[in-house]
Amino acid sequence: MKFSKTVGSTYFKLEQLTQDAPIDVFSCSIAEYDEYLQKDAMRSWNDHIALTWLLRERSTGRIASYMSLIADAIKLSVSEKELHDLNYPFKTIPAIKIAKLAVSHEFRGKYQGIGSFMISSARTIARKCNNYYCACRFLTVDADIEHNEGVRTFYEKNGFITNTELSNKNRKTISMRKDLYR
Ligand SMILES: CC(C)(COP(=O)(O)OP(=O)(O)OC[C@H]1O[C@@H](n2cnc3c(N)ncnc32)[C@H](O)[C@@H]1OP(=O)(O)O)[C@@H](O)C(=O)NCCC(=O)NCCS
Numbered sequence: 515m516k517f518s519k520t521v522g523s524t525y526f527k528l529e530q531l532t533q534d535a536p537i538d539v540f541s542c543s544i545a546e547y548d549e550y551l552q553k554d555a556m557r558s559w560n561d562h563i564a565l566t567w568l569l570r571e572r573s574t575g576r577i578a579s580y581m582s583l584i585a586d587a588i589k590l591s592v593s594e595k596e597l598h599d600l601n602y603p604f605k606t607i608p609a610i611k612i613a614k615l616a617v618s619h620e621f622r623g624k625y626q627g628i629g630s631f632m633i634s635s636a637r638t639i640a641r642k643c644n645n646y647y648c649a650c651r652f653l654t655v656d657a658d659i660e661h662n663e664g665v666r667t668f669y670e671k672n673g674f675i676t677n678t679e680l681s682n683k684n685r686k687t688i689s690m691r692k693d694l695y696r
Pocket of ligand 1: 542544547615616617618622625626627628629630631655656657658661662663664665667668669671
């Protein structure tokens with residue numbers, strides 16, 4: 515089934531991970547991502563290192579997906595800045611990074627589009643941040659091609675492009691950005 519915005523708001527809710535939000539079993543089939551949610555996400559929230567959002571199925575309370583967001587800044591080359599009409603003398607542009615994103619294996623089997631829904635939710639959160647609190651122009655991600663070879667395609671389909679200035683020589687991750695206003 516296609517995961518639309520209506521499905522997202524009717525049958526699911528997006529909530530912040532806090533001490534009051536229990537985490538049940540979560541499996542996205544990459545152990546590192548499962549363990550992060552179980553062991554590290556809460557500590558990172560306490561230490562103000564990462565804020566995690568959970569997508570819960572309303573009827574069961576089960577977690578369909580999670581993402582962790584953090585403040586970021588990216589360096590862009592002159593031509594990269596031109597691409598976004600950013601005519602500024604400095605290289606570094608503010609951003610919000612999707613530090614972790616995973617969709618549960620079980621829910622991936624039921625719905626297509628949960629990952630994309632999470633990206634769109636991250637965009638909404640980042641734009642709210644711009645409207646009320648603090649400026650950021652891009653959503654960023656270090657696409658983890660070590661654990662998921664095709665993940666770059668997933669981000670490209672969701673409007674991300676590769677950061678050439680920040681290209682990572684070890685190639686375990688690919689630094690990517692999505693303009694929040696284009
Ligand atoms: C990567 C992940 C978040 C994508 O979530 P998802 O719900 O499967 O993605 P969507 O259904 O929204 O996919 C959107 C599009 O991307 C494509 N896509 C998703 N994962 C892909 C992959 N690994 N390789 C190639 N294409 C992929 C889908 O086919 C779909 O294409 P379409 O619009 O043409 O049909 C999910 O597979 C996951 O949790 N993986 C394990 C953890 C992980 O790798 N996280 C990312 C770390 S940076």
